[in-house]
Every structure is written in C-alpha cells, then in structure tokens.
Amino acid sequence: MPRSPKIPPFQIGTHQVEAGQRAQISLPVGSFLTHEELVLKAVVVHGKLPGPTLLLTACIHGDEYNGSEVIRRILRTPALKKLKGTLIAVPIVNRPGFVTRSRYMPDRRDLNRLFPGSPNGPLGSRLARVLSDSLLPLCDVVIDLHTGAVNRPNLPQIRITVDDDKALELAKSFAPPVILVAPKRESSFRGTCRDLNKPVLLFESGEALRLDTPSIRFGVQGVLSVMRQMGMLSLKKPSSPRAAPIISNKSYWERAPRGGIFTPLAPLGRVVTAGSVIGFIADPYGSAETEVTCTRSGIVIGRTNDATADEGDGLFHIAMTDKLDSAEDRLAMTSEALPSLNADTDDHPVPYDSIQDTVI
Incomplete structure (x- = not known):
C-alpha cells in the first residue's frame, strides 16, 4: 500500500x-x-x-x-x-x-x-x-x-x-x-x-x-x-434542510425624518414594502408623532436599537431584492430553525437571540 x-x-x-x-x-x-x-x-x-x-x-x-x-x-x-x-x-x-x-x-x-x-x-x-x-x-x-x-x-x-x-x-x-x-x-x-x-x-x-x-x-x-x-473537512449530510440564501445587489438606510424618541416596528429579517410604516418618531413633549415609512421594498438586515434619533440618523438597513414573496418564506424558515450544533461545538450556549430579540 x-x-x-x-x-x-x-x-x-x-x-x-x-x-x-x-x-x-x-x-x-x-x-x-x-x-x-x-x-x-x-x-x-x-x-x-x-x-x-x-x-x-x-x-x-x-x-x-x-x-x-x-x-x-x-x-x-x-x-x-x-x-x-x-x-x-x-x-x-x-x-x-x-x-x-x-x-x-x-x-x-x-x-x-x-x-x-x-x-x-x-x-x-x-x-x-x-x-x-x-x-x-x-x-x-x-x-x-x-x-x-x-x-x-x-x-x-x-x-x-x-x-x-x-x-x-x-x-x-x-x-x-x-x-x-x-x-x-x-x-x-x-x-x-x-x-x-x-x-x-x-x-x-x-x-x-x-x-x-x-x-x-x-x-x-x-x-x-x-x-x-473547500475539501478541508469531510462532507456530511445536513441534519435539517436549510433555506437558500437571498441574494441582494443593493441596500440602503431608511433614515429618521426628524429627531425625537424612536420606536421601531420592524424586527431584523422582516420583509417590508414601500409605503409601509416601520416605526415612528415622537416629540418628547407630546405634541407630535411622525411615522417612519419605507421608501423602497426589501428585507431589514440591520437596525438601530437606540431609543432616540436625530434627524437623518440611520434607523433601518434594508437589502433590496426582486423576489420578496419567496424571501419572506425563506426568512421565516431562518428565524424558526437556527442551525444546530453538537454539544462539543455549542459548549457554552448563549441565551440571547438577536433575530427574535428574546432570551431563549
């Protein structure tokens, strides 16, 4: 041999x-x-x-x-x-x-x-x-x-x-x-x-x-x-089906139309459409509330969690795609089924889920 x-x-x-x-x-x-x-x-x-x-x-x-x-x-x-x-x-x-x-x-x-x-x-x-x-x-x-x-x-x-x-x-x-x-x-x-x-x-x-x-x-x-x-490790069958990634060739930031107290309404991974309300900015003195609306459709891939915003601050990072219907289904699969890791790899489980914004 x-x-x-x-x-x-x-x-x-x-x-x-x-x-x-x-x-x-x-x-x-x-x-x-x-x-x-x-x-x-x-x-x-x-x-x-x-x-x-x-x-x-x-x-x-x-x-x-x-x-x-x-x-x-x-x-x-x-x-x-x-x-x-x-x-x-x-x-x-x-x-x-x-x-x-x-x-x-x-x-x-x-x-x-x-x-x-x-x-x-x-x-x-x-x-x-x-x-x-x-x-x-x-x-x-x-x-x-x-x-x-x-x-x-x-x-x-x-x-x-x-x-x-x-x-x-x-x-x-x-x-x-x-x-x-x-x-x-x-x-x-x-x-x-x-x-x-x-x-x-x-x-x-x-x-x-x-x-x-x-x-x-x-x-x-x-x-x-x-x-x-790459051939560095042996191939193995995936333990569960995984959604195909959504490919985006362009993204943009939805920005604060004015300053004030910011409340987001769209979580990470949400498919949003042009004209939809995704948050609002409130006057701290209670005189007005301003809606934050999407100017273009896409997927929320980034977001601020700050409670306040100045006019022009980036609030939502949105990736654009022309396949929103299928994207919504694939993202639902993502948020409901995290990748599984064996006990050796997941030796110190982390209890926070940034997509669901919850403690597991």
Missing part, C-alpha cells in the same frame, strides 16, 4: 508548524507608548494531509466579540483532527480595542480603513501591514467576522465583492439568510483581499459588545460548511 506523501511544515516568517500539529504564533507589530510590545497572535492548525489554506479573522473592530467566539468554537471542534490543508485563525486582530472594549485603535482610528497598511505608519497601519504581508499571501480563502456597532444589530449575512464568483459560490455554501453583493471598499481588509485576488467572505451578524445565538451558530456552521466545500 503506497504511503501518503510527507507534508512539509507550514511556514509563517520564522515560525514552522509540523503536519498534524497546531501552534500559537506571535508576529511583531510595534510597541505601545508604555514600551510594551504589540503582536498579532494567530493559531495555525496544519493538517496531516495536503489541502488549501483558510484564514479566519475577527475583531478587526475590537468590540465585535461574536467573531472571536465563533473562532474559539471552530478551534475546539473535533473535526479539525482530520483537517486537510491549513487553518490560520486570528481571533483578535485589534488587541488594543479588544481589551478596552473599543471599536477603534488607541489613536481613535478605524483599523478597517488602514489597509494594506504601512511598516512606518502609526500602530494601526503597522498592524494592518503585518496582516496583509505575513498572512494574506499564504491563504487561498479569507473569512472575516464582524458585527454591527453598539445598539445596531445585523441579521446574519455575508457580504462579498462584485464580480467575485468564487466568493459567491462559497457564500452560498456558508448559507446565511442574506448575501449582500457590494462594491469594494477602498482601504478596507476586504478591499485588500480582493486586490490580492483572495476570495473573501465578510460575515456580519449581531451587535458589538454582545454575544448572541444566531450570530454564533450561523458563524460556526457557516465556516465549517465552507471548509467542507
């Missing part, structure tokens, strides 16, 4: 990870004003058999914790024992923001607007450069995990770049409720991935500073499904 070919070690800079091993590595970035070193930490799982390389990243915005929890669970799944290829996982890209519960770097810059970065720029730019130079060239596919901002939860969704056919194929395998096809955003991590011809899936779900069940379950099951699609 012929022997399996010997798999060479996986090399990142000066670090080597042998086949069948995992290691946590640290890539130097720079130093804080306290003279403490900032490093980019990654976990590398190098399979015993050849295959592609997947890069998982989370917390480019430091307060978007759902992605870190998704990666933690992926790293604990027993399926990785039979991994083909290599998984590079970076649970916390923006470590300064993570520890201070902040979206931004210490200088208040948005790390996701500093790519591909510079080796001689400020700390965020140097961090972006290490990720762009040291890890991106080694991978075949990227999955970047995000959430909405504070008090702005997102429906589980994948965002891909226009004309990225490989990413679209993998996004369908991920099977979120919605796939949003959007133009490349310059100076973002997604934009840099596309510049290097790396298919990239940007997963958005939930909100900052909070863990929730749909975000974690869609994230974990989606990543594992993509890994099976």
Whole structure:
C-alpha cells in the first residue's frame, strides 16, 4: 500500500508548524507608548494531509466579540483532527480595542480603513501591514467576522465583492439568510483581499459588545460548511434542510425624518414594502408623532436599537431584492430553525437571540 506523501511544515516568517500539529504564533507589530510590545497572535492548525489554506479573522473592530467566539468554537471542534490543508485563525486582530472594549485603535482610528497598511505608519497601519504581508499571501480563502456597532444589530449575512464568483459560490455554501453583493471598499481588509485576488467572505451578524445565538451558530456552521466545500473537512449530510440564501445587489438606510424618541416596528429579517410604516418618531413633549415609512421594498438586515434619533440618523438597513414573496418564506424558515450544533461545538450556549430579540 503506497504511503501518503510527507507534508512539509507550514511556514509563517520564522515560525514552522509540523503536519498534524497546531501552534500559537506571535508576529511583531510595534510597541505601545508604555514600551510594551504589540503582536498579532494567530493559531495555525496544519493538517496531516495536503489541502488549501483558510484564514479566519475577527475583531478587526475590537468590540465585535461574536467573531472571536465563533473562532474559539471552530478551534475546539473535533473535526479539525482530520483537517486537510491549513487553518490560520486570528481571533483578535485589534488587541488594543479588544481589551478596552473599543471599536477603534488607541489613536481613535478605524483599523478597517488602514489597509494594506504601512511598516512606518502609526500602530494601526503597522498592524494592518503585518496582516496583509505575513498572512494574506499564504491563504487561498479569507473569512472575516464582524458585527454591527453598539445598539445596531445585523441579521446574519455575508457580504462579498462584485464580480467575485468564487466568493459567491462559497457564500452560498456558508448559507446565511442574506448575501449582500457590494462594491469594494477602498482601504478596507476586504478591499485588500480582493486586490490580492483572495476570495473573501465578510460575515456580519449581531451587535458589538454582545454575544448572541444566531450570530454564533450561523458563524460556526457557516465556516465549517465552507471548509467542507473547500475539501478541508469531510462532507456530511445536513441534519435539517436549510433555506437558500437571498441574494441582494443593493441596500440602503431608511433614515429618521426628524429627531425625537424612536420606536421601531420592524424586527431584523422582516420583509417590508414601500409605503409601509416601520416605526415612528415622537416629540418628547407630546405634541407630535411622525411615522417612519419605507421608501423602497426589501428585507431589514440591520437596525438601530437606540431609543432616540436625530434627524437623518440611520434607523433601518434594508437589502433590496426582486423576489420578496419567496424571501419572506425563506426568512421565516431562518428565524424558526437556527442551525444546530453538537454539544462539543455549542459548549457554552448563549441565551440571547438577536433575530427574535428574546432570551431563549
């Protein structure tokens, strides 16, 4: 019986990870004003058999914790024992923001607007450069995990770049409720991935500073499904039928017609039609109420939970689609049947459901 070919070690800079091993590595970035070193930490799982390389990243915005929890669970799944290829996982890209519960770097810059970065720029730019130079060239596919901002939860969704056919194929395998096809955003991590011809899936779900069940379950099951699609894990039959994702090529924000106390009437995942009332703004002094109506039909994929709004504030993020009737049925399936996870993967069940806005 012929022997399996010997798999060479996986090399990142000066670090080597042998086949069948995992290691946590640290890539130097720079130093804080306290003279403490900032490093980019990654976990590398190098399979015993050849295959592609997947890069998982989370917390480019430091307060978007759902992605870190998704990666933690992926790293604990027993399926990785039979991994083909290599998984590079970076649970916390923006470590300064993570520890201070902040979206931004210490200088208040948005790390996701500093790519591909510079080796001689400020700390965020140097961090972006290490990720762009040291890890991106080694991978075949990227999955970047995000959430909405504070008090702005997102429906589980994948965002891909226009004309990225490989990413679209993998996004369908991920099977979120919605796939949003959007133009490349310059100076973002997604934009840099596309510049290097790396298919990239940007997963958005939930909100900052909070863990929730749909975000974690869609994230974990989606990543594992993509890994099976890539041939990194063995295929298996899905435990239950899953609704096909709704694909949208355009979205917009419904904004506050005036300032006041805001009451939303449309939850995440709701199909809304042009002219329908989806909330209202009330004068705090009781003299008037202003309806918030849809200007275009679509699906609510993001929403503010703030109790107040200024005139022009974004209230509802709506993805447009020309198949609203079928979309309503598919979204109903999504909200009623969360992806199931086994006990090993769902080791710390999270009781909050951002779609139903309930405690489970």
